Amino acid sequence: xxxxxxxxxxxxxxxxxxxxxxxxxxxxxxxxxxxxxxxxxxxxxxxxxxxxxxxxxxxxxxxxxxxxxxxxxxxxxxxxxxxxxxxxxxxxxxxxxxxxxxxxxxxxxxxxxxxxxxxxxxxxxxxxxxxxxxxxxxxxxxxxxxxxxxxxxxxxxxxxxxxxxxxxxxxxxxxxxxxxxxxxxxxxxxxxxxxxxxxxxxxxxxxxxxxxxxxxxxxxxxxxxxxxxxxxxxxxxxxxxxxxxxxxxxxxxxxxxxxxxxxxxxxxxxxxxxxxxxxxxxxxxxxxxxxxxxxxxxxxxxxxxxxxxxxxxxxxxxxxxxxxxxxxxxxxxxxxxxxxxxxxxxxxxxxxxxxxxxxxxxxxxxxxxxxx
Numbered sequence: 001x002x003x004x005x006x007x008x009x010x011x012x013x014x015x016x017x018x019x020x021x022x023x024x025x026x027x028x029x030x031x032x033x034x035x036x037x038x039x040x041x042x043x044x045x046x047x048x049x050x051x052x053x054x055x056x057x058x059x060x061x062x063x064x065x066x067x068x069x070x071x072x073x074x075x076x077x078x079x080x081x082x083x084x085x086x087x088x089x090x091x092x093x094x095x096x097x098x099x100x101x102x103x104x105x106x107x108x109x110x111x112x113x114x115x116x117x118x119x120x121x122x123x124x125x126x127x128x129x130x131x132x133x134x135x136x137x138x139x140x141x142x143x144x145x146x147x148x149x150x151x152x153x154x155x156x157x158x159x160x161x162x163x164x165x166x167x168x169x170x171x172x173x174x175x176x177x178x179x180x181x182x183x184x185x186x187x188x189x190x191x192x193x194x195x196x197x198x199x200x201x202x203x204x205x206x207x208x209x210x211x212x213x214x215x216x217x218x219x220x221x222x223x224x225x226x227x228x229x230x231x232x233x234x235x236x237x238x239x240x241x242x243x244x245x246x247x248x249x250x251x252x253x254x255x256x257x258x259x260x261x262x263x264x265x266x267x268x269x270x271x272x273x274x275x276x277x278x279x280x281x282x283x284x285x286x287x288x289x290x291x292x293x294x295x296x297x298x299x300x301x302x303x304x305x306x307x308x309x310x311x312x313x314x315x316x317x318x319x320x321x322x323x324x325x326x327x328x329x330x331x332x333x334x335x336x337x338x339x340x341x342x343x344x345x346x347x348x349x350x351x352x353x354x355x356x357x358x359x360x361x362x363x364x365x366x367x368x369x370x371x372x
Contacts, residue, residue, distance in 0.1 A: 053100065081155075093124075102116045103128060122155050128172075134163070150190075191203050192225060245359070266285065280336065285331075286332070350368055
């Protein structure tokens with residue numbers, strides 16, 4: 001599914017009608033027509049978050065005012081639990097307003113809300129809903145999450161890691177864990193060898209969050225995890241260190257077995273030198289080993305993008321990991337498209353490409369971006 005269709009447009013009048021029918025089937029007093037009439041006129045021109053909030057407020061306006069009673073109605077509408085880990089964001093979009101309902105209206109009813117999140121996350125996700133509870137009831141919520149690390153359902157175990165991420169994308173920041181991540185590290189300790197790759201990926205992403213504010217603590221944790229690590233845990237370590245590796249952090253590179261690069265970048269070329277927006281920049285160079293021994297190298301490229309104020313800011317892009325044998329040379333070619341994307345705004349002017357090997361900048365070249 002694409003962001004332009006489902007992420008926003010999935011929340012439409014048809015979904016409102018379907019939700020109303022499901023609720024009416026278990027709660028005949030539900031004002032289905034009024035529910036749809038409240039939602040449909042508000043949707044045009046709204047982005048996804050605003051649309052889900054319209055649904056959530058309508059649920060609150062038409063369900064019983066008491067949260068436990070409202071949840072009892074919603075619980076009766078739930079479909080079967082997911083049986084795989086790839087359907088969370090493919091099949092469960094209609095649960096997002098329900099999870100948001102728990103987030104906004106269940107805070108005064110901790111036990112009922114926790115039960116509700118446990119059920120929702122087995123069908124979609126409660127990673128956003130649980131965050132206000134971690135702020136208002138940190139000890140009680142963490143105690144529940146420690147129990148959930150042993151839950152038989154991988155979606156619930158993933159919630160333990162994903163819901164406590166300090167910098168979860170789209171979620172409110174958990175500033176207490178940005179300041180001190182040790183409470184969440186205690187949870188990750190119990191999940192680092194989880195049998196589900198789905199859960200382990202969340203553990204790695206959580207640790208990558210921690211590296212942004214507490215790199216020394218994250219590095220110490222991962223160094224300890226590296227002792228007698230399984231291949232699965234080694235993958236967590238590599239993935240968790242990706243931001244530090246992109247930044248060329250020496251300790252992170254050393255932990256992964258990468259020393260100082262003893263290599264050079266020859267014949268770096270960027271083409272065309274004047275790039276019209278909408279086209280593709282081609283980057284080519286030769287990586288040359290300068291020693292007789294084999295060495296492991298992390299090769300990235302950095303583009304210094306022009307900002308609105310005319311200055312430039314670097315963005316690191318992963319290129320490849322290579323093993324170079326004695327005095328070996330390796331030609332490398334990469335294409336980078338300059339096309340409209342939702343996560344970046346482009347500005348014309350002088351840009352620069354640099355080649356980074358094991359965190360060291362070895363060569364650079366300039367090009368001009370032209371935007372009609």
